[in-house]
Each structure stands twice: as structure tokens, then as C-alpha cells.
Amino acid sequence: MRVLVTGVSGAIGSAVARSLLRRGHTVVGTVSAGSRSQAPDGVEVLPVDLFEAGALAEAARSADAAVHAASSNDERAGELDHIVVDDLIEAFEGTGKPLVYTSGLWLHGNAGAAPSTEESPFDPPMVVAWRPAVEDRLLAAASRGVRTVRIRAGLVYGGGRGYVPMLLAPQDGEGGKAVRHFGDGSNRWALVHADDLGDLYALAVEKAPAGSVYLGVAGEPVRVRDAAGVVAGRYGVQVQGWDPEDARQYWSVMVDAFLLDQAASSAKARAELGWAPSRPGLLEELAAA
Template identity: 35%
Template sequence: MRVFITGASGWIGSAVVPELLDAGHQVIGLARSDASADALTSAGAEVRRGTIDDLGVLRDAAAEADGVIHLAFKHDIAFTGDFQGAATADRAAIEAFGEALAGSGKPFLIASGVLGLAPGRVATEEDGQASDGEAPFEGAGARLANAQLTVALAGRGIRSSVVRLPPTVHGDGDKGFMATLVAVARDKGAAGYVGDGANRWPATHRADVARLFRLALEHAPAGSTLHAVAEEGVPLREVAEVFGRHLGLPAVSVPPEDAAEHFGWLGGPVGLDSPASSALTRESLGWEPAHPGLLDDLGKGHYFAAPAE
């Protein structure tokens, strides 16, 4: 297939691109900068210049491709407090792809998340299909609505799928939640966890996530929701204890009422108990994660290299 990918040079996309190329697919990646374009060219992909705000570019690229994987998300503004704005831009892109792909039967995949889907119990692929309930943190409801929109595109003749990611897709080079929490620990002089730290986050190695995206592109049924979850739930206290050992800092409990002050914008998510299963995904696509779990990956030490001066 000729596959158009947004976010192709990002953390997930830069693993998905070689996964697809190695499987014999052609890749056209959206690039908003010269650096992104150079990275895609070096990886063996073609380049389409633009951003996810360039809706005409998205429509044209989708129409010319055999499938689309939408990974781009405005994390730069989401991480600084405007999650709603990032989700609104994401919805516009999804609608543009829907217009271009309607009636084609082509695969269309987006990335979403499992965090906060079913707090306190193990979430499954069947959760979050309706819009009832309160969002667990600001902006989460809007992104869930975007996933529901994508699933509904199956009714317009598109083989649409939502791949829900755990809050930590880990590996060497990760600059996401785990790297942010390491930076917070350094800044505060302690590796914190909320309350007793028994709350759990699911986790998956980046290479395993990339393989699931390929399998979904090739085989996922229309309207499917998939969980890219290798570990159902890793207790955040155990994560903080690994941080503490590598950084030479104490692992300490942060009262829930102080979480926002201690962790900043991560104060809400880091206290969630949000385990998730991928049993239905594994059964449907034969996906079996094969790379190290989160604690083993943290134990390798690459998250704790001294920051550049």
C-alpha cells in the first residue's frame, strides 16, 4: 500500500515508518519542517510538506494514498494547558480525512488513549464507545469524542480504526510522560507518587506499538477499537522507586491535594488508576508484544542520562 502518515517523524511515527517499509509498503509522511523532511527522506519515505492545519493538503494526500495513519497531535499546546485546542485541531483533521476517504473502503487509523477510560478497573476495547460520563481530566472528553467520530466513519465506507495508546509508550529517546516525570523528580529533589502509589498506568514499548499499527492497517475490521497495551497496569510507586534508585533521590508520597503543585500539568493524570486490557486486540490481530516492559526499560538507565547543558 501507499500509506500517508501524519506525525511520521514523531515518537510513534518514526517507529511506524520503518515497520511499514520493512513490510513492503510505501510511506508518504507529512512534514512541517526541514528537519522532519530530512528525517523522513533518510528513513526511505516520501515527503508531503504541510501541517495538520492544512486541511486541503490532508484531503489531497489521503485521496492519493491507499491508506492513512493519523498520528499527529498538537502536543506542544496540549502539554502547556490547551488540550481542548489541540483536540479541536485533531477533529478538523479527522473530518477532512473522512471527506477524502468516504466510500473508498481504504484503511484509516488514528491514535487515541486509554488513560482515564475506566478509572479503578481494567478498561477494555469495548469501553468508551458512548459519550456518557465525566472526562477524567481536561480535554480527555474531546479526544474521546474524536475517537468515536473515527469509529463512526465505518458507516461512510471507510475501514476506520482507533488505536488507543497507553500513557507511556516507552523506549530509548522517549520525551513523553516518563521523561517529564524524571524531570519533575530532578526539580523537586524527590521521586514522587500520589497517595500510596498503588494506582496503575498501562505501558507498551514503542516497537510493539509500531507493529500493532501495521497489523491494524493491513487487517483491522472497519469500526474497530484496538488497545496497544502490553502491560495492563504498572503501579506508579514502583516507577518512582526506579527513578529514585537511578537519580539517588528518595521516593516520596505526594498527597492528592498537592499533586497539581508538585507535578504541574501532570498532577491530574499521574494520580489516575487506569489499567487496561488488550485481550480483544490480541485475539483479533494476533498481536503479541515482544519487547521489554516499562520497569525493565527504565532499569536500562537511558531515561536518566544527565540533561544537556
């Protein structure tokens, strides 16, 4: 298949592209116009302004499938999602082509007594409060001849990319350098290695049914203070809690998302798509970095 991947130079988009290429697909990947970001080898690069409505129309019409993995990673992220999703739905309507959307586990808020599943209620923090409306749009499009698939990924790590290296990098703190975590660090992150997640997307493109949704998490959740401890041990520095109110001066509404206590099950993706994540867990990767 010829697959259009938005955000192909990002942590998720690049992993999706690599997995698709390994499986014999052709990948056309978008990058921001004028960007110096690198796409994986073998990708046909398409410079485009994704905020421009209709900018993907021609590329979408010539594609057999699409994966939306781009994000502006700022206050315009919701606007970007609405524009891109609407463009792709319009281009794919009535064709049966797959459209895989990058949602996130943050939608489910804190886990309860049992791990979250695809059916767990939504309780999103403010930073992704707009995302349920996009998911509703995709679900409705499944009845109009678009094979929409939503993937709610856990916190993505791997290859030194994503939020984890930024959050756990040693900083100047009280008494010298320290690895800081928000609050007391007792909350858990549900995680997935980017390359495992890329494989899940490729499987979804190939065989997920219309209107489906999958949680993309692998392994057991990791307590945040344990991850901070591994990094601190590597650098020979201390671990410190960071008052969330103070942290909001730097991380704004993201703090509430990183304070979520999350655990989730990927049983559905494993059973229906044959997904078998195999990359190193976060603590193993942090220790080896």
C-alpha cells in the same frame, strides 16, 4: 501500500512508520512546516500545517491508507484531531481505505475490579474530554466506505521518549534531588512500548475491519511508585510524593490523567490481529537506561 502517517517524527508516528517500512509499505509522513524533527530513514517527508483544513487532501487522495498519530500536545489538540480526521474521512469516503486513529486508554478513566476492555464505559479526564466526539465521527464514517480503526493506547514509553522520562526525571525537592510522583504513587499505569504499538498499527492498517477498536497495552500495569523507585535507585536519590494541587501549577490538567489507576486487556488485538508485543517492560527499560 502507500501509507500517510501524520506526526511521523513523534514517538508513536515514528514507531508506526518503522513498522510499516519493515513490512514493505511505503510511508509518507507529515512534519510541521519548518520543523527540525527527524523522520525515520526511508520516509517520504511532507511538511504541512495540519491546522489548515484541506492541507492533507492531495496526499490523502494518493495514499492507500492513513494513520493519524500527530498531536499538538497542548490545548489545541482536540481542534487538530477534528480537522485532520474530517479531512481524511472526506478524502477516503467510499473508497474502503483504512484510516487508523490514535485514541487513548485515558478515555476509560480508572479501571474497576477487572481490567478495562474495548467495551468499558468512558470516563475521560478533562485533558481528553473532546476525544469521544472524534471517535463517534470515525465510527459513523465506517458505514460510508471508510475502514476506520481506533486504537486506544496505554501510556507509551521506549527509547527515552514520551511522558515517562519527563515525569520521573530527578528534580530538586525537599532535602535534595528526588524522583517525584503525583500523590502517594499507588496508582497504576497501563503501558505499551512504542515499537510494539507501531506493530499494532501496521496490523490494523493491513487487516482490521471497518469500525473496529483495540486497546493497545502490553504486560501488567506498573505501580507508579515502583517505576519511580527504579529511577531513583539508578541515580542514588530519594522518592517523594508530590501534592497534586502543587503539581497542577506545572502540569495543569495532565495531573488528573497521570493519577488514573488503569489496567487493561489487549486480548482482542491479540486474537483478531495476531498482535504479539515482545519489547522490554517499563521497569526493565528504566533499570537499563
